[in-house]
Amino acid sequence: MLSRTASSLYWLGRYFERADFVARLVEATARLDTLSSRPAGEAAWESALAVTDREEAFAATGAHAGQTEVACFLTVDASNPGSVVRCLDMARMNAKAVRTALTREAWAAINRAWLSFAQRPEHCELSDSLRMVEAVQNECRGFEGAVHRMLRNQATWFIRLGQAVERADNTARLVDVKYHLLLPEGESVGGVLDRDQWTTILQTVSAVTAYRWLYSDGLTIANVVELLLARSEMPRSLAASAEEVVEVLGQLAKHTGRHGEADRMARLRATRMARTRSREVIAAGLHQYLEAFIEENAQLHAAIGRQFTFV
Numbered sequence: 001m002l003s004r005t006a007s008s009l010y011w012l013g014r015y016f017e018r019a020d021f022v023a024r025l026v027e028a029t030a031r032l033d034t035l036s037s038r039p040a041g042e043a044a045w046e047s048a049l050a051v052t053d054r055e056e057a058f059a060a061t062g063a064h065a066g067q068t069e070v071a072c073f074l075t076v077d078a079s080n081p082g083s084v085v086r087c088l089d090m091a092r093m094n095a096k097a098v099r100t101a102l103t104r105e106a107w108a109a110i111n112r113a114w115l116s117f118a119q120r121p122e123h124c125e126l127s128d129s130l131r132m133v134e135a136v137q138n139e140c141r142g143f144e145g146a147v148h149r150m151l152r153n154q155a156t157w158f159i160r161l162g163q164a165v166e167r168a169d170n171t172a173r174l175v176d177v178k179y180h181l182l183l184p185e186g187e188s189v190g191g192v193l194d195r196d197q198w199t200t201i202l203q204t205v206s207a208v209t210a211y212r213w214l215y216s217d218g219l220t221i222a223n224v225v226e227l228l229l230a231r232s233e234m235p236r237s238l239a240a241s242a243e244e245v246v247e248v249l250g251q252l253a254k255h256t257g258r259h260g261e262a263d264r265m266a267r268l269r270a271t272r273m274a275r276t277r278s279r280e281v282i283a284a285g286l287h288q289y290l291e292a293f294i295e296e297n298a299q300l301h302a303a304i305g306r307q308f309t310f311v
Helices: 003-035 040-050 055-061 067-075 084-098 106-117 127-148 155-183 190-204 208-214 221-229 236-257 261-274 277-309
Strands: none
Touching: 003 040, 003 067, 003 084, 003 106, 003 127, 003 155, 003 190, 003 236, 040 067, 040 155, 040 208, 055 067, 067 084, 067 127, 106 127, 127 155, 155 190, 155 221, 155 236, 155 277, 190 208, 190 221, 190 277, 208 221, 221 236, 221 277, 236 261, 236 277, 261 277
């Protein structure tokens, strides 16, 4: 496979996963703002900007950090490189470059998601953002199903590799921002608003039901952190993403003969995470742990590019 083809497939996986995550984040933040016993207001929407690392970009617009303004910025604002519409643009562009490597179902899901934003209104309202977010989430689920039904070949593995690397970064940022930034000053840890916010985190990664199945002692910070960091049976956890990267790189090494720095980094990370204990991480400093993880994930991304000579 040509390196530019591999690169397009990898970035297709990353951009489509990112679009799905931002869509989930907007929906969950709107739910928190609307349904919590005490609306989180600006704090919730500012946290959504922090998760996506778009605080400075939004501040440059001069807009007020209200629900409509932030939701539209994260979904339909083409000037924001991290918005859903821009991610879908990039995903579709990469998909077009490798159209023959995709099944009809995979291409159709990408195209439908892109088309759902093609007719976006000139003046965006929160209801418009939420309607398009729902459409994107449906198509992202369709794309994931199509990828899992594709032939197990290099095209599938590069898409999955991009998805796993992106998913790890997204989950780490989500947990880090909630743990350190989201709870307003004066609110108690474990209070109603704190519990609503942690529930929103679980909703963002589709983990509410999984949490209830695995933990019977109610909602606690330590359990949520353990679920999203160390429980490999949770698909969007850091441990599950780390294991998937190892698995996919192993398949690529077997079929391409390319084995090197990225494989070693991925195996070391997965081995270390298998020994991770959430309470120890919290005691030692969750923020520092997640910052180190995000940096390591970026280094792994760079190593993957070097190993497969992405252009």
